Amino acid sequence: MDQSDATASVRGERKAPATIYDIARHTGFSPSTVSRALNKPGRLNATTERRIRDAAEELGYRINPMARALPTGKTGTLGLVVSDITNPVYFDLVRGAEHIASEADSTLIFADSQESARLERSIAERLQTSVDGLLLVGSRLGDQDIRELSSVKPLVVVNRLVDGVPAVVPDVAPGIEAALGALRERGHRRIAYLAGPEASWMNTLRWQTLFDLAVSWGLSIVEIKSTEPTRAGGAEAFQRIVAADVTAVFAYNDLIALGLLRASRDRGVAVPESLSIVGFDDIFGADLPTPALSSIRSPLGELGERATRRLLTEIDGAPAEAGAALPTRFIDRESIAAVRS
Amino acid sequence: MDQSDATASVRGERKAPATIYDIARHTGFSPSTVSRALNKPGRLNATTERRIRDAAEELGYRINPMARALPTGKTGTLGLVVSDITNPVYFDLVRGAEHIASEADSTLIFADSQESARLERSIAERLQTSVDGLLLVGSRLGDQDIRELSSVKPLVVVNRLVDGVPAVVPDVAPGIEAALGALRERGHRRIAYLAGPEASWMNTLRWQTLFDLAVSWGLSIVEIKSTEPTRAGGAEAFQRIVAADVTAVFAYNDLIALGLLRASRDRGVAVPESLSIVGFDDIFGADLPTPALSSIRSPLGELGERATRRLLTEIDGAPAEAGAALPTRFIDRESIAAVRS
DNA sequence: CTGAAAGCGCTTACAG
DNA sequence: CTGAAAGCGCTTACAG
Known part of the structure; x- marks a missing residue:
């Protein structure tokens, strides 16, 4: 009411x-x-x-911050635009960014591009005039668009690399290697990658890294498309996974993995006995189902902190300090098991 | 890197x-x-x-929106401050607000008060000078603070009622009645309410509504405190729930319910056979565990739309139109069952 | 230590 | 239809 x-x-x-x-x-x-x-x-x-x-x-x-901003050019606020504010992936990243921003006495505001590149562009442009700098996470924009935004005001992209613009990304290799190793030890030889959005840079990176490693280990590996990076997308891919005759699948993200997990159970394919599943991101809820989802986790909190610090130095015009690698790691829960002989 | x-x-x-x-x-x-x-x-x-x-x-x-705002007093942006941007509860609400804001050609920006009243106040004050109006959801502020904020710029509170300030809240009764009815039919007579934060208006409303109904139906009902409205808080309360010798519990929110659910399973108390659990909000992930959580869902999307529309009329100085009630409903999944005889 | 003045980028009566 | 001017709330050289 x-x-x-x-x-x-x-x-x-x-x-x-x-x-x-x-x-x-x-x-x-x-x-x-x-x-x-x-x-x-x-x-x-x-x-x-x-x-x-x-x-x-x-x-x-x-x-009045806007009146002050006019003569000084400084608003004292940082903008964080995410591709989907409704995706649990970003929780820790947000916390990390907030932490650093508040240390620097900057206000952090968020904007949501709702997975639309068009919206993302207009929101970023709009926001840019009102903040001192922008954090773009999981951007769906093209490289050129990002470069243009970056040329008007300090900007750092997260979870993506764009030539000529400051970026912070995790090192996906350690987590993938650990997960694939665990699978190999358990006798898996035929693996699938259930892909994410083609426009996603991170999707390409994950696939490529997994692919190279699997090949070098003599494992067979196939990429299987998904319709969307959601639970529905994961469920929808179930039949294609089964048809591919693999014993284990990596999903682009936990949402997809969760959808696949549920679909498998519903259609009578036992996880992990008949199918091992590993997700990415270790989002809120990954540990909820039975079996709990095994997942490759990014150090999202640190990514958020690092990116924000980077943005701050960019704003001050200070030189960027090189940072240590931000390694992913494999959180092994219950969704992988030895292949049945 | x-x-x-x-x-x-x-x-x-x-x-x-x-x-x-x-x-x-x-x-x-x-x-x-x-x-x-x-x-x-x-x-x-x-x-x-x-x-x-x-x-x-x-x-x-x-x-330059800030330069324009100076002479006109209009920024073309709306602010949404949530008590915890990391809580899945708000997803649909955000979507609803975005929908209406974009129809009105307003940019919606978010801010997170991280469950801190102090932070909430300073962020709200800060934001207020930069937006045309503010949406306060799940505010942890005192009534007087909210009234003061409301006196400087248009503001509407969501999920809370404050004397003298525009608000939109759901009607919790239908969902509670349906859930309690389902429990009664299944033979439950001793019920507990696992409470949320004392500062939460919504917590009081839920408890009061449940209490009155239980009493009028001749059921016994007790309130049990929780340490925090999280999964950890729910798990921590497990022993006190068991000690209270009830057959069913309503949790203040799904996070608490999920924590309790997991703790019950871990300690060998079968849900729903030995203990029925119902949560509030039907958040992302509520359907993930086994048994899937039964929960009382608010029409959050509509709440967000309604609140934003209300804010817009407040900004225009137009008279508010009375709205129909926004009823909650009971989503019955797997976490309730008949009491064992 | 303090003030008068110019300027940040825009809008909007007021004239013409 | 278009322009000159004043003003929104603040900051910051420049003087004193």
Whole structure:
């Protein structure tokens, strides 16, 4: 229900917020002095600073960030645009970014491109004029678009590499190697990769890394398309997985893996006895089903921290420091087992 | 790894973005005319409008929303602050809000208060000067704080009622009644409510509604505290649930319910045979465990739409239209069963 | 230590 | 239909 009526008491009574001019009038100082008192503590006569601060407090003054941004060019806020704010993958990344942003006294705001490249572009452009820098995670944009955005304001992409733009990505190899190794030890020889969106850079990286390793180990490996990177997409691929006659499958992400897991159970294919499944990302919920999903986890929190730090240095024009690799690791739960002989 | 070097190519080459003055110079018209051409299509000589638009395009002009906001007081953006952006509960709500915002050509930005009232207040204050209105969902703030925020700019609270401020909340009764009814039919007489945060208005509403109904039906009902509204909090409460000697428990939310479910299984208490569990919110993942969680679902998407529409009318100063009730409903999956005789 | 002035990028009465 | 001017709220050289 709406609580429509209670509203009347507030409506229309909104008083214009106090400005530095109000404080100036109130204290007899000039607006310049007020501005200094509020922004450069210690640079003024202590008592005038005191009086101005008190007046500000009394009048309920809050700085107008947009008015400040005009002369300074700095908004004090960072933007994080994700391809799908509704995807649990990004939770830790968000936390990491928040952590660093707050250390730097920047406000972090989020925007959601809802998996649409068109929307992503317009949101990023829009946001760009209102923030000091942008974090683009899981971007669906083309390299050229990203480069153009990057040329107008500091920007760092996460989980993707684009020539000429700062990026931070995890090292997927360790996790994949551990998972594939665990499978090989358990006798698996025929493996499938259930792919993600073709436009996803990360999808290509995962597939390529897995492919190279499997080949070098003499395992057979096939890529199987999925319709969408969701549980529905995973379920939909079930028949094609079965038809491919593999004993184990890597899924592009946990959503797909979860969908496949469920479909397998529903259609009577036992996981992990008849089919081993490993996902990517270790999202919220991966440990919920029976069997719990084994998954390759990115150090998302650190990715978020690193990316934000990178963005901050980019904004300051400071040189970027090289960072250590951010290795993925394999979280082995219950969805893989020895192949039946 | 960081891709530090590739960056050099971009660094420092950022050209100042084009302004309407650049366009003016470029076309020979005045800035006022440029402004009009860009904002009031049709009000100008068609060919001058054409030429100005072409020049804008050519120069890669993008309006500076903050500069525009100063004289107009309108930013064209709406803010949504959630108590925990990492909680799957809000997914549908976000989608609903996005839907309405985009229909109104407003940009929706998000901010996360990380379950901290202090942070929530400062973020809300900060954001308020940069948006046309604010949506506060699952606020941890006191009524008075919310009222103060509401007095400076349009604001609507979601999932909570505060005297004097526009709000939209679901009707929890139908879902609770259906769930409790299902339990009663199956012979349950002793019920527990595993509570959420005391500061949560929604927690109080759920408990109160459940309590009143149980009492009126002659069922016994107890409230059991939890340490936090998470899976860990649910697991931690397991022993107290067992000690309370109830046959069914309602959990404040699905996170708690999921934690309890898992703890029960781990400690050898069969769900639903020995203990029936029902959660709230039907979040992502509720259907994943075995048994799948039965849960009371809010029409979150509609809540988000409704709240955003309400905010928009508040911004326009239009009168609010009363809305129909937004009933919850019971999604009965596998976590409840008849009490063993 | 403090103030007057110019400027950030835009909009909008007010004239013409 | 178009332009000159004032103003939105702030900051920051430049003087004093």
